[in-house]
Amino acid sequence: MDLDYHALAPELVVAATILVVLTLDVVLSRPRKYWTAFAGVLGLAVAAVPLLTLAFGDGPETRSMLGGAYVVDGFSLVLKAVFIVGGYLVLLMSVSYIESDRYYQGEYYLLMLTSILGSLVMASSRDLITLFVGLELVTGPLFLLAGWRKGSAKSNEASLKFFILGVLSTAILLYGMSFLYGLTGSVTFEGIREAGADLLDSGAFRLAVLFTLVGFGFKVTAVPFHFWAPDTYEGAPTPVTAYLSVGSKAAGFVGLLLLCYKALPSVTEIWGPALWVLAALSMTLGNLTALRQDNVVRMLAYSSIAQGGFILVPFAAAAASNDAAVIQEAASATIVYVIIYAFMNLGAFGVVIAGARRTGSTMIDDWAGMWRYAPRLAVLGAMFFFSLAGIPPLAGWYAKFAMFLSILRPGNAWATTLAVIAAVNAVIALVYYARIAKTMWMDPVPEGATHMAEATGPLSGSLTLALGISAIFVVVAGILPFEFAGVFADLAKVVTTGI
Amino acid sequence: MVLTQFLILGALLFSIGVYGLLSRRNAVTVLLAVELMLAAVNINLIAFEAFWNTAAAHGQIFAIFVITIAAAEVGIGLAIILMVFRNRASGNIDELDLMRW
């Protein structure tokens, strides 16, 4: 066993945190259960430390262990950072939400941390088995968390729908993977890459690739594999939804990235057009559908479908060219988008959580005139929503910019067409994002809303912290993309060279 | 014995699972259908393993992971079904239409 404990440290810390939370949950009496939250948050913070030491300690080198089955390199470090920071923010948002009701706190954090652990595993996986198990580790707890509001019929439904479609997607994914393995004789990405090049013309291989993609398409809510998302997002506890739309979705993209760039770079002809179609469909249908939503969570669900489409665009770009530089740029565009999307979408959900507490509703119309009684929240809301819409100088612009950059680079007609579709969609998206801003800023306060707002009092500290972190990121990264805190600059290079 | 026969058997099983998944009303039976699909995956994996016949036995290991995960999922699924049942006194999934629009 050639274990590199330094490289494994983040996972180990998270795993240890899970056990600590488990223990605390058993030991602590009910009023003290918030310590589990504290432990979880602290654990994630500690897990970030080895990330930094790995990244900057002796340079971002590639650390491979267990015969190449598990690799820690720039690519995985960046993504792990996203998962840990994103998870950290979700936990912060969860605190008051989970505390405020009779939810099972200890178990909640345990499941959440387990899911985060799964995403860490995925980021380092370099074979189908690890990838698959990691994915299940991400998803399994989420099936349960989606139904965490046990008393709510909506939550039950969310959970069941998510679960049934989830296992369906797992089955399809596995069926595809079985062929991937079967036709190449290898479960490692490297082996698949080497053998796959000769299988380009094999229909069964194509089936294998496409079924595997479909499995991940479920995670990233690509149309038409998205149907579970709106119902689940709406029904699940909002912090869980936030995590679903960010962490779990990012995990899906990690799977796609690994699959497309590490395992199947030689057969772009297979997955490129498929992802082109999924990207176009997701952007267009997601946006069009989001136009008609009255519930802010549901709207964010469709928006997240559309954003998923945007994130898929660079894949199509990579497939449209054989140039290594183009492919690298496409990969980094996806990663950049995922990073920025994580922060802004989490911010948006933070606003939703806070706004729902303020108004007692997630219906957009009930948020009318919010800036009069909750100006800071309204400012933050406008910031995150317009960032999602890609309006400079908020960070979202750079995500879209990088996406456009990648899709235009190949310069062929298909790629350019997709760019135009994306451009039109960017405009459509503005409509519903601006609609929320409009409601919060420009509509009169409905009767009685102010009293309710006064009654609920100020935001909890942890939620404020989460919103603050997201907001600072969204602004700073928008003005100085890639220079934020000077941290990611080097890693970004690794991203582009590591694949 | 050739590889094809197992693959076709797997495909048959997988398709039957698909049919069950799409047509069954009861959540538990839907879950049963999924188990059929996973069984198809396992047949594929083992058949391919036999075909490649490598020393490392990746296919079998994969199959064991699949079985384990499937078991965990059944547990999760039944827990969810149970919870739904507590609230609704019904195991039929087609009555889940709160969020129709």
Next chain:
Amino acid sequence: MTFSDWIAEPVNWAFLAMAIPMVVAALRVVTSRNVVHAALFLVLALAASAGLFILLSAEFVAWVLVLVYIGAVVVLFLFGIMITRAPIGRETNLSHDTRWPAAAAALGVFAVTFWLINGVTQQIGGFGDPLPAVGRATPTGILGEGFINRYLIPFEAVGFVLLAALIGGITLARKDLTPAEEEEGARV
């Protein structure tokens, strides 16, 4: 290889002996009007597949399947069925009206995969040949080594999956206690 060649091999008789009941059982799983019967047909199908595994020299997997599935999972199913009080007698409405489209979809899936599988065995050399591994059992040690060496991380991860499923499942499935009851439970 023609069908007559194929059928001449005794091992294929064994294959058919397991495959045909398996398919029939699978069909019954998805068509049975009784949930319990459906679950029991699943046992049959899985048992048949375990038999096939043995035929393919994957004994360990076969026994895992028997133990885990037939021994645990199906029991779990039966518990689930009973707890949710799904009617144990004959049921008339287990399937709903979507069964024709569902059948169409399933047929579509099968047709496509069948066609592609045929294609691959004809196009690519080796895929159509008799399976080499038959009759040569895989040493279980290799599997064990795989689990604690190359697949250590997923092995551990599966542990966490099970842990999460266990804890989460219990949390979701259990009847909520009132705070008062809980206090009492804590004291006990």
Next chain:
Amino acid sequence: MVSAVASATLILAAGDGAAGDLSSGGFFAETAWIMLALPFVAFLAIIVVGKRMKGLGAELAIGAMGVNLLWASVLFVQNMAGGIYREVNLTIAEIGTLGITDKNLAFELGFVVDGLSIMMYWVVAFVGFLVFVYAHGYMKGDVRVPWFFASLSLFAGSMLVLVGAPNLIQLIIGWEGVGLASYLLIGHYWEQKENTDAAVKAFMTNKVADVGLILGTILLAPTLGSFRFSTLSVAADIHDGALEGVAVAGALLLFFGAMGKSAQFPLHVWLPDAMAGPTPVSALMHAATMVTAGIYLMARTFPLYQQMATAARPWMVTIAVITLFVLGFLALVADDLKRVLAYSTVSQLGYMMAAVAVGGYTAGLFHLFTHAFFKALLFLGAGSVIHAVHSNNMSDMGGLRKEMPVTFWTFVVGSLSLAGVIPLAGFWSKDEILATLGHEGYTAFMWVAILGAFVTAFYMTRAVVLTFFGTYKGQGHPHESPRVMTAPLVALAVPSVIAGLLNIPGVSWGPIRNFTDWVGARIVPMGDYHPKAIEWDLAAYGLIAALVGIAVGWRLFAPDADTQQARDRLQVPVLYPLLHRKYYLDDLYMKGVVNPIKGPLARAVDWVNGYVIDAIINGAGAGTAWLGGLVYGRLDQQGIDLLLNAAAGGTRGAGGKLRLLQSGKVQQYAGAFVGGALLLVVAFVLVT
């Protein structure tokens, strides 16, 4: 060509002053810009402090004009003695090369002091000064005296900028400046809608004409590489045949501009309406100075017409003759005294234009010169009457010769001068125009012009008779105007009588020479025709026409000047309605052009904006929203139902459909999932 002109201009620019045998003038020529600037100073000063002054700012305006008059007089005398030429240009911007010239085209401001401009300076200053003085009395007690004098000063300044312009750009600035002042002063009593209507009409008519001026400038300037008149003159002198096309087009466009300001048919319609302004305004702007700007422009660009754009002449002279003849008739039916004078002005401007158009540079300018005196005199006289009777209408006047002797006698002098009775100024100038027309071969037009002289005399007689003879028909007791108003009348009567003597053909008055010599002091020789001796036969025809006109007028109106019959005597069928409706031109413009644009066309565009262009946009927006609803409602949430329903064969009928809609949500999602995967595989495996 461009280079030839450029080099010629360069020679000129080197001197930036005298050319040929002309002197560069002295101090007063050098600092002539002060004349141009003074009225603007007065304008600003009146706006700021006018209200608090004793004379409500009139003294500032009068003072400025007084200084100007002195200044202009000095220059006038200097130029009499020997020609002056001085041109000063200050570049206010370089604007680029248009890709055709070596150096940047430049916008310039400056002033030119030569025979033409000195004459104009003096006329503007002289008439202006007298009118200002007159107005000081006339406007006493008006609602906004300071603003009135400020506007007058603005006008005077703009007019001087115009006539002093050494280039087309500055000319345009002055041109539109006087237009603005005209607009402001016509609409001086802007509480009444008819006044503002008249002001807008004046502005708009001129604006239409200005299109010609601006386009003409645009045509000529890039060709020449400069906006300067001196360059234009030199270029015309060089006469490159290749440029004749541009020259003719440019000349016609400039002429179109002049038609507006100088009220040539059919753009004259604004001038009679402009009488809505206070009478001093009519006297100064709408008789003596502003309306002559078009003539001035023709004179300023005269070498162009004389040397290159001769092809444009027939068109121009035709317009001018129509103006002088046809529009004179309108004065016959007007009851408003000022309108009679206004139509007379239009007609006289036609004479000037006809002269300039056929090459009678001196003749046209001389008529401009004399006309300024007697027409200003007539207007001021009319103002004096109006001041007394508080009405513009001759039907409210009559018999005023006894009550208002000074006004009466000066008015008669003016009328006779206008009618062209020897030896008054109008006779000489009109005669020279007739002679020029004849000499240049426009004989038919000459006879029309002579006929026009008859009409002139006829309507002026009518006006004098109806105003001053018979008995008074108005309200109250009219009395002679104060000295401040009668003094300018007398001062104007003098040149109205004697000015003609300055340009008797062939007569040169020693050191002060002849009018021809004064206005001929230009950078290049004008090469125009002016008679060397009096053509007595022609003079006789003109004189006879005038005298017959007076006689007929007297005969028709004098015996029963008091009665309605006299006034109605001209109401002959066909002709009268035609004249009364002003040849229906106003109707044509309003009903044929303005109203359709303001009404249906503007509304149509607004409709297009709202219902077509914006509708497409809104439609796209609504369509997207609708599509969103469709995608969400039908496809995302229901589509699978429909799909499955269709696949199910629809055998179960409506009830079955309803049941389908209510069931199996999750399976529908799953179906879409499987279906999507299947489609992907089919599309990218089987098809490709």
Next chain:
Amino acid sequence: MAWFESAGLSLIVFLPAVGALALFAIPKAREDAQKWLALVTTGLTAVLAVAVAANFRYGASEKFQFEVSESWIPAIGARYHVGVDGISLPLLVLSAVVTVLAVIYSWDHWEEPRNVRGFLALMLLLATGMNGTFVALDLVLFFIFFELVLLPMYFMIGIWGDSAKRHIPVLGRTVTMRLYAAIKFFIFTLFGSAFMLLGFLALYFRSGDFLGHNTFDIPTLIALGSQNAFGSGTFAFLVFGAMFLGFAVKVPMWPFHTWLPDAHTAAPTVGSVLLAAILLKLGSYAFLRISIPILPDMAREWAPFIGLLAVIGIIYGSLACLAQTDIKRLIAFSSVGHMGFVMLGIATMTDVGFNASLIGMVAHGLITGLLFFLAGSMHHRYHTREIARLGGNQKLMPWMGGILAFTAMASLGLPGLAGFWGEFMSLLGAYRPLAGLSLSQFQTYMVIGAIGTVLTAGYMLWMLQRVNLGEPKAEWSDHEFHDVEPTEWLAWAPLIVAIVAIGVYPRIVLGATTDAVVNLARNAFGG
């Protein structure tokens, strides 16, 4: 003053943004302090802008000065590259100065719901976007600033705009103007700029073919453009078209203009002023800064089309004005016509035409800005913008009426005031467009444009007649009207002075621009 050379422009750009942040350090109730802070910030910015103009080397106005180029987004090679040349200098100064005036005007003009701090902060943010656009020399930077103006303006219109209802044909709905206008403005502009961005990126990629590395640097791309590197094929066509969409919407050119009347009408006074005075210029400026020098051959091919849309805009805008019943909407439509002249100048592809567009932009900024100030102040007093209900304004408020008349005259292009030069030079350019363009076509444009000046005069005079002249309506008889107030004087006087000064001495603007545009035309089209 080396520091000024290097930091001057950045200060002009970012000082307002810093001011916007600093505003939130002041408690909400202390409105005076907030106003003073905003005034000092924008005032300082304007002083700096004027200082830049004072230290500008006019002899070398075709060169970028006060240039700064720093690393910004190394991953894509986008740099923080700013600088001014003769083309951008007048617009930069205009932008900085008008912002101060807007702050001064705001001093005692607040729309409901009153929120001094928020409004000022948006205004300052807007200033950063506007100033930044005019100095950006990197396509990405340009894009950021170009878009940065959207958010503040969206909120300005949406929150403080006109709450009147308006029935929208086709949509079949009655909408609240401010909401409708805000989102319309936003979507239109974003739609255009999405395509503009695609165009930028395409340039970026193609530049690599010539340089070996891809670049967003505008001067570098211009250098490539002057060698006609991008040619006139499909690529250039699409890129030009994409950028055209972005810029034309912003200008706005017919038929992309329909956001403008709604936005201008609905916006609060200061919003309308900034919108008209500065924001519209971003588009036309971008043509001169980006489209034409980088893709000259394509510009030449597009020129007749641009010219056509421009003259349609001139006529269409004027005719639409004649049909308006709302004074602000009338002024808004007049912008369509005036920007038509600006675009006609650009379409001629001559130095004179470019000059025309630049001085036209400055003049339109001053004049229409002032007109919107006036319309706002009148609305403030009459509480209506219905032309039919006004009348006799000259009598009720002589100074206000006088300034309105003055501005209307300037707007209709009276020679001697700023508005004339742009119109005149556009027509002059159209008479002799770039060699190779159809003479007869452009001369037709010239004639139509000239007719447009008549229509312009027509609606302006008609507006004056109905608003300013005549007797006041009976409904105002017992109203107390106060004439122009001190803050209004302070805000307007500089504009009035500038309109006259530029009218009499256009070198104030053209002195900076001429060498630059001559150089631009020469580099782009040779000769």
